[in-house]
Amino acid sequence: MARDRRPPGRRGLPGLGKLFDMVDFMYLSGWQKFFERRLQRYGSTVFTTPLFTKTVVATDHKAISALFDTIPFIQDYGFGSAVPPKPLVGDVAPSVFETGVLHDNPKAFYFSLLRHRATSLPAVFEEVLREYEVRWASRGRFAWRDEIETFTMDFVLRWILELKFDTAKVRLIYNNIFTNHLWRVARFFPWTRYSRSLRYYGEFVRAIEEASSFEAIMEIARTFGISDRAYVAKQIAFLTGMNSYLGLQNLFKSIVGELSSRADIRSDLDLQLRDAAPGALFSPRVRAVDEFVMEVLRQHPPVFFIFGRAIEDVVLESASGSFDIAKGERLMGVIPFAHDDPEAFPDPASFQPERFQDDEARAKLIWPRGIQERPADTADRTCPGKDVALLLAHAFCTALVTRYQWTVVKPITWDKHRYSLNVAAPMGELEVAGFTIRDERAGRPV
Numbered sequence: 001m002a003r004d005r006r007p008p009g010r011r012g013l014p015g016l017g018k019l020f021d022m023v024d025f026m027y028l029s030g031w032q033k034f035f036e037r038r039l040q041r042y043g044s045t046v047f048t049t050p051l052f053t054k055t056v057v058a059t060d061h062k063a064i065s066a067l068f069d070t071i072p073f074i075q076d077y078g079f080g081s082a083v084p085p086k087p088l089v090g091d092v093a094p095s096v097f098e099t100g101v102l103h104d105n106p107k108a109f110y111f112s113l114l115r116h117r118a119t120s121l122p123a124v125f126e127e128v129l130r131e132y133e134v135r136w137a138s139r140g141r142f143a144w145r146d147e148i149e150t151f152t153m154d155f156v157l158r159w160i161l162e163l164k165f166d167t168a169k170v171r172l173i174y175n176n177i178f179t180n181h182l183w184r185v186a187r188f189f190p191w192t193r194y195s196r197s198l199r200y201y202g203e204f205v206r207a208i209e210e211a212s213s214f215e216a217i218m219e220i221a222r223t224f225g226i227s228d229r230a231y232v233a234k235q236i237a238f239l240t241g242m243n244s245y246l247g248l249q250n251l252f253k254s255i256v257g258e259l260s261s262r263a264d265i266r267s268d269l270d271l272q273l274r275d276a277a278p279g280a281l282f283s284p285r286v287r288a289v290d291e292f293v294m295e296v297l298r299q300h301p302p303v304f305f306i307f308g309r310a311i312e313d314v315v316l317e318s319a320s321g322s323f324d325i326a327k328g329e330r331l332m333g334v335i336p337f338a339h340d341d342p343e344a345f346p347d348p349a350s351f352q353p354e355r356f357q358d359d360e361a362r363a364k365l366i367w368p369r370g371i372q373e374r375p376a377d378t379a380d381r382t383c384p385g386k387d388v389a390l391l392l393a394h395a396f397c398t399a400l401v402t403r404y405q406w407t408v409v410k411p412i413t414w415d416k417h418r419y420s421l422n423v424a425a426p427m428g429e430l431e432v433a434g435f436t437i438r439d440e441r442a443g444r445p446v
C-alpha cells in the first residue's frame with residue numbers, strides 16, 4: 001500500500017485547460033465519464049483535478065468518510081460551483097456553510113425543532129397527501145415531476161411552519177438558487193428569474209416571521225442562544241426551501257421512478273404492507289419498504305458531491321493508500337462511485353433491495369453526508385433530517401403502493417451524464433396517465 005504521498009493528477013493548469021475540463025465535465029463527457037477516465041488514468045481512487053478550483057477527488061468509501069466530520073475539514077460557502085447569491089439567503093450564511101458555534105448552535109436548534117414537530121408529522125402528511133391525491137385522480141394526464149415538487153413544498157411549509165404560502169414562488173427561488181450565475185447582471189432587470197426570486201424571497205421571509213408558529217419557533221431558538229428574529233427567519237427559509245424541500249422532492253421522484261418501472265416489487269410490497277397494517281402510513285415500519293428506499297438511495301443518492309476544505313495538513317486514508325492533503329486544499333467526495341463499488345455492494349448495477357437485509361451493507365450506505373445508520377450530531381456534518389426523511393420516504397412509498405394505481409406514459413430513464421439540480425431524479429416530466437385511488441383494504445379501485 002502506498003504511504004503518505006500526493007494524490008496523482010493535474011494540479012495547476014493554464015486557464016484554457018481548466019476551462020476545457022469544466023466544459024468536458026458539464027457538457028461533453030459528463031461527470032461520470034470524466035471521473036471514470038481519471039480513475040483509470042491514475043489507477044487511484046483519489047486524484048487531483050483543477051475542476052471548479054484545484055480539488056482532490058475522493059471516490060471510495062474510506063476516503064469520503066473524512067468529510068463526515070467537521071475537523072479537519074470545513075465547509076466553504078456553497079457546494080463547489082453551486083453557490084447561492086448572498087441576497088437570496090438574506091445576506092446571512094446558512095448554517096450548513098458555517099463552522100463552530102454558527103454551525104453547531106443552529107443545528108442543535110433544528111434537532112429540537114424537529115422533535116417538537118414530530119407529533120404533528122403523520123397528520124400533516126396525511127392531510128396534504130389526501131388533498132393532492134384527489135387532484136391527481138381528477139386529472140387525465142399530468143406531469144408528476146411538478147406535482148411532486150408542489151406537494152413536497154406544501155407539506156414541508158405546513159409541517160415545519162404551519163404556513164400556507166404560494167408554492168410556485170418558493171419553488172422558483174430554491175429550484176434555481178444554485179444556478180443564478182449571472183445574478184449580478186440579472187438584478188438590474190426586474191423580469192429576470194433572479195429578480196423575481198429576490199422579490200419572492202422577501203415575501204417568503206416576511207411570511208415566516210408573521211406565521212402563527214413563529215413565536216413558538218423563536219422560543220426554541222432562544223434556548224440555544226439565538227434571539228435575532230430576522231436571522232432565525234432566514235435560517236428557517238433555507239432549512240425548509242433548500243435542505244428539506246430539495247432533498248425530499250428528489251427522493252420522492254426517485255421512489256416514483258423505481259416503483260413505476262418495477263411492477264414485481266410494487267406488488268410484493270403491496271402484499272407485505274397489506275398484511276402489516278392496512279391503511280397505516282407511519283407504523284409499523286415494514287423492513288422491506290426500508291430496504292427498497294435504501295436501494296433507491298444507493299442507486300440515486302439525492303446529493304452526488306460533498307465538499308470540505310482542509311484547515312490543517314491531513315493524511316487521507318483511502319482504498320488506494322494514504323495521501324497528503326495540504327492545508328487549504330479542497331476535497332470532494334463522489335458518492336455515486338462509492339455506492340457503485342462492488343467491494344461494498346456486490347453487483348452494484350442491479351437493483352436489489354434485499355442487499356440491505358445484511359447489516360454490513362446498511363452500514364455502508366453514505367447518505368446524507370455520513371452513514372445512514374449512524375446518529376447525526378450537532379458537531380458533525382450529517383443531515384439532521386436524515387431519519388425523518390427516511391420515515392417520510394417510507395410513508396410516501398407505502399401510500400403509493402397501497403393506495404394508488406397509475407401508469408407512466410414514457411419509460412423511466414436516468415441520466416448519468418449531466419450535472420444539475422435533481423440530477424439523481426428520473427429524467428423528464430414523469431407524465432402519468434390513469435391515476436386512480438384504490439380501496440386501501442381490498443386493494444381495488446374505488
Ligand code: HEM
Pocket residue numbers: 075079095096097103107110114239243244246247248249251302303305306307368369378380381382383384385386388389
Ligand atoms: C431526502 C431528503 C434529504 C436529503 C437528500 C438531504 C441531504 C443532505 C445532505 C447531503 C447534507 C450535507 C450537505 C453538505 O454538507 O454537503 C445535508 C445537510 C443538512 N440537511 Fe439534509 N437532506 C434531506 C432532508 C432534510 C430535512 C427534512 C431537513 C430538515 C431539518 C434537513 C436539514 C439539513 C441541514 C440543516 C443540513 C446541514 C447539516 C450540517 O451543517 O451539519 N435535511 N442534507
